[in-house]
Amino acid sequence: MWITSKIKQLLMVMKPGVVTLDYPNERPPVPANLRGQPVFDHQKCIGCGGCSDHCPARCILVRDVCQELRVMLYDGSRCTYCGRCADICPEKAITMSNSFEIACDQKEDITTRMELFMMTCQRCGRCYEMEKTNAIDRINLKGFRYDNLEQRALVRKTSETFDPALLKESDNYQRPSDKE
Amino acid sequence: MSIRKELEAKLIARLRDDVVCVEKTDERTIYIDVKRAGFREASQIITASGARYLCSIGYDNIERDGTLAMVHTYALDDSNRFVCCRASAPVDDPVLESITPDLPSAGWSEREVTDLLGLRFAGHPKPKKLVLADDWPEGIYPLRKEVPHDFVPQGAEDVAYQLDEAPPGTKIVPVGPFHPSLHEPEHFAVYVDGETIKGCDYRGFMTHRGIEKLCQTQVSYNEVPFIAERICGICGSVHATAFSQAVESAAGLIIPRRAEFIRTMMLEIERIHSNLLWLGVAGHLIGFDTVFMQAWRVREQIMWLCERLTGNRKTYGMILVGGVRRDITPDIAEDILNVVKKIEDELTVIYRAIEKDTSIHKRTKGVGTITRQQAIDWNLIGPVARARGVDIDARRDHPYAAYDEMKFEVPVLDGCDVWSTLVVRVVETFEAIKIIRQCLDKMPGGEIFVEMKDKIPAQRHAITVVEAPRGESVHYVVTGEDNRPERWRVRAPTFTNLQAVPLMLLDEQFGDFPIIMGSIDPCFSCTDRVAVVDLQTGKSSSISKAELDVMSRKRLQGNQLQQVQK
Ligand code: SF4
Ligand code: SF4
Numbered sequence: 001m002w003i004t005s006k007i008k009q010l011l012m013v014m015k016p017g018v019v020t021l022d023y024p025n026e027r028p029p030v031p032a033n034l035r036g037q038p039v040f041d042h043q044k045c046i047g048c049g050g051c052s053d054h055c056p057a058r059c060i061l062v063r064d065v066c067q068e069l070r071v072m073l074y075d076g077s078r079c080t081y082c083g084r085c086a087d088i089c090p091e092k093a094i095t096m097s098n099s100f101e102i103a104c105d106q107k108e109d110i111t112t113r114m115e116l117f118m119m120t121c122q123r124c125g126r127c128y129e130m131e132k133t134n135a136i137d138r139i140n141l142k143g144f145r146y147d148n149l150e151q152r153a154l155v156r157k158t159s160e161t162f163d164p165a166l167l168k169e170s171d172n173y174q175r176p177s178d179k180e
Numbered sequence: 181m182s183i184r185k186e187l188e189a190k191l192i193a194r195l196r197d198d199v200v201c202v203e204k205t206d207e208r209t210i211y212i213d214v215k216r217a218g219f220r221e222a223s224q225i226i227t228a229s230g231a232r233y234l235c236s237i238g239y240d241n242i243e244r245d246g247t248l249a250m251v252h253t254y255a256l257d258d259s260n261r262f263v264c265c266r267a268s269a270p271v272d273d274p275v276l277e278s279i280t281p282d283l284p285s286a287g288w289s290e291r292e293v294t295d296l297l298g299l300r301f302a303g304h305p306k307p308k309k310l311v312l313a314d315d316w317p318e319g320i321y322p323l324r325k326e327v328p329h330d331f332v333p334q335g336a337e338d339v340a341y342q343l344d345e346a347p348p349g350t351k352i353v354p355v356g357p358f359h360p361s362l363h364e365p366e367h368f369a370v371y372v373d374g375e376t377i378k379g380c381d382y383r384g385f386m387t388h389r390g391i392e393k394l395c396q397t398q399v400s401y402n403e404v405p406f407i408a409e410r411i412c413g414i415c416g417s418v419h420a421t422a423f424s425q426a427v428e429s430a431a432g433l434i435i436p437r438r439a440e441f442i443r444t445m446m447l448e449i450e451r452i453h454s455n456l457l458w459l460g461v462a463g464h465l466i467g468f469d470t471v472f473m474q475a476w477r478v479r480e481q482i483m484w485l486c487e488r489l490t491g492n493r494k495t496y497g498m499i500l501v502g503g504v505r506r507d508i509t510p511d512i513a514e515d516i517l518n519v520v521k522k523i524e525d526e527l528t529v530i531y532r533a534i535e536k537d538t539s540i541h542k543r544t545k546g547v548g549t550i551t552r553q554q555a556i557d558w559n560l561i562g563p564v565a566r567a568r569g570v571d572i573d574a575r576r577d578h579p580y581a582a583y584d585e586m587k588f589e590v591p592v593l594d595g596c597d598v599w600s601t602l603v604v605r606v607v608e609t610f611e612a613i614k615i616i617r618q619c620l621d622k623m624p625g626g627e628i629f630v631e632m633k634d635k636i637p638a639q640r641h642a643i644t645v646v647e648a649p650r651g652e653s654v655h656y657v658v659t660g661e662d663n664r665p666e667r668w669r670v671r672a673p674t675f676t677n678l679q680a681v682p683l684m685l686l687d688e689q690f691g692d693f694p695i696i697m698g699s700i701d702p703c704f705s706c707t708d709r710v711a712v713v714d715l716q717t718g719k720s721s722s723i724s725k726a727e728l729d730v731m732s733r734k735r736l737q738g739n740q741l742q743q744v745q746k
Contacts, residue, residue, distance in 0.1 A: 005537035009470055012533045019477055028484075033506075035491035056403035082406050082497045087505065096491070 044093035051085035076110030220277040235671035238293035278304040285559040296323040344381040418648040420499040422655035430642035439503035454649035503629030544599035548696040558680040562651025567600035574647035
């Protein structure tokens with residue numbers, strides 16, 4: 001029995017042969033609806049903040065610098081490529097591209113920053129972009145609002161090797177406990 | 181007499197005034213509120229009426245009435261009912277009676293609640309730390325509402341977990357802090373006498389990420405499924421589906437039938453993936469890398485299929501509260517059928533090639549044995565239980581999604597060992613393929629998503645069970661304010677099965693440790709370093725993974741040698 005099993009195993013291995021791809025020289029085709037890196041179209045975005053409200057990783061940050069200027073920052077280092085932002089966006093300003101080879105040394109390389117000029121509504125004082133229809137009310141803002149760019153300071157820094165200086169510095173980190 | 185009335189009568193007969201109320205919230209869930217004096221006895225009465233213990237959930241009720249509450253949950257598998265027994269204790273005297281002496285598998289649930297909420301259990305046989313880090317400060321209970329989700333206490337030096345005393349005459353072999361092959365952290369201290377394992381103690385939860393706390397404080401209902409999916413890299417859809425079902429059941433939301441079919445299909449695709457992955461890992465653990473390579477080659481096709489279907493190889497991101505995100509088009513349906521056909525053929529070839537291989541039998545038959553009765557006592561679940569003659573499967577016993585319309589077999593074997601587990605999982609893969617075909621066959625048209633129109637009322641409780649490839653996952657949700665759950669408890673299958681591992685290891689050979697561990701398909705990883713401490717001299721040396729592999733392989737070669745000589 002042992003021998004027949006071994007013969008069967010030999011056949012099982014021989015039939016498919018080598019299946020490993022010679023990546024990166026040989027690349028398998030990327031399927032059309034892959035959820036790759038989200039790409040933002042500043043022409044279409046009306047700055048409604050829907051994407052930032054619904055991003056499970058909270059990596060789209062919104063900040064109103066002043067009444068007329070809203071900054072949107074997409075922090076790709078924390079993105080989970082779930083595609084929720086693209087689903088939510090009322091203006092289809094976000095597309096999930098098919099790029100997935102996005103490992104890099106510089107966080108900035110996968111960060112997108114948009115500065116949007118907003119108009120103030122004469123009646124309610126809220127912001128929206130002038131020439132587009134207002135979609136604020138179409139989006140149900142239920143979630144948590146993350147509009148503090150400084151929160152990024154809470155993302156801890158790490159070093160390749162043990163760094164006593166960095167450890168020392170971590171003593172000064174704001175810990176929620178000593179806020180009170 | 182209905183099941184609820186029957187239970188109520190039994191409880192009142194024994195506990196009288198301690199029973200506060202017995203109510204049925206939906207078709208299949210019965211809630212029992214008892215005073216704390218009768219908590220353990222109520223549990224005894226419930227289990228005596230044939231219920232199987234699932235898990236326990238603690239939650240913080242301090243703001244409302246100054247208590248910490250605890251829920252024990254049970255399943256009545258014959259009649260598709262869940263029984264939840266609740267009691268609470270005031271926060272200044274947070275003690276309840278432990279049920280672990282009656283139900284050994286409640287041990288971890290109770291220790292977890294003690295760690296995270298500060299509720300103590302009188303009479304617990306092993307009231308040690310389970311979840312929290314060794315240097316976590318006393319008196320801070322992270323799941324209480326007053327503790328912020330990003331609280332980071334100062335670390336402390338010189339604190340270590342006190343492992344159990346080794347039985348006399350044995351030596352300790354620590355395995356960990358990473359598992360020797362699954363690449364997840366865990367720490368076992370294995371007590372060996374020569375090569376024979378005489379017991380073990382476990383220290384884990386090193387990857388406790390506080391997901392429950394995060395979801396209870398930061399995100400909203402529709403973002404939790406994405407986080408739930410990341411609880412486990414393999415049964416992602418299981419957790420997302422379970423969470424969504426729990427919320428839907430609390431909110432009374434009915435989702436479109438088509439969405440239920442798609443969910444069922446995703447769960448079965450995931451099962452094929454997981455079983456093939458496990459088959460490969462099991463082969464690797466016993467040093468049979470041909471199985472590993474071939475099973476994973478076959479598995480690769482399902483990952484590519486999922487990439488076309490959902491946009492990603494794993495973490496499908498398909499499930500939301502209220503339905504699913506992507507529809508199944510006729511093109512993709514055909515694609516699915518082709519791929520599962522191919523997998524069916526190729527898996528048959530693999531199975532034929534290994535089913536009679538005596539060298540595999542030698543390493544897996546009669547290894548990791550526990551009896552059927554022990555499996556029931558420890559509430560084993562999933563393929564591990566089915567390989568030990570326990571006939572449970574949540575898909576059949578507590579149908580969810582579209583499983584009520586599916587026809588499939590539940591393989592039950594009574595070999596009680598690792599080999600039977602392997603066979604069960606291979607057979608289940610074939611069953612999964614059958615289910616996928618039925619899904620595509622019978623899938624009704626219509627919507628795939630229904631919007632949540634109203635606010636979900638707070639303070640509703642819901643429990644749901646989903647059969648993951650490695651056993652059932654239990655999710656319990658207490659709805660809350662601000663569009664997010666107030667308490668969300670996930671009991672992954674490993675949580676239960678791992679507790680019985682010491683029993684499986686007893687009197688086995690140390691070289692079999694990896695495969696016995698691996699046979700429950702634990703959801704943590706096992707890697708490189710094994711330190712051997714000689715108790716007598718206190719000297720410690722390290723075995724690398726390579727050496728452990730060599731030890732493991734030597735057993736295989738020894739077996740083959742014997743075989744050839746025969
Ligand atoms: S893909 Fe998901 S995680 Fe990434 S930005 Fe969009 S919503 Fe956030
Ligand atoms: S949801 Fe779309 S329109 Fe709204 S802020 Fe985000 S990208 Fe802009």
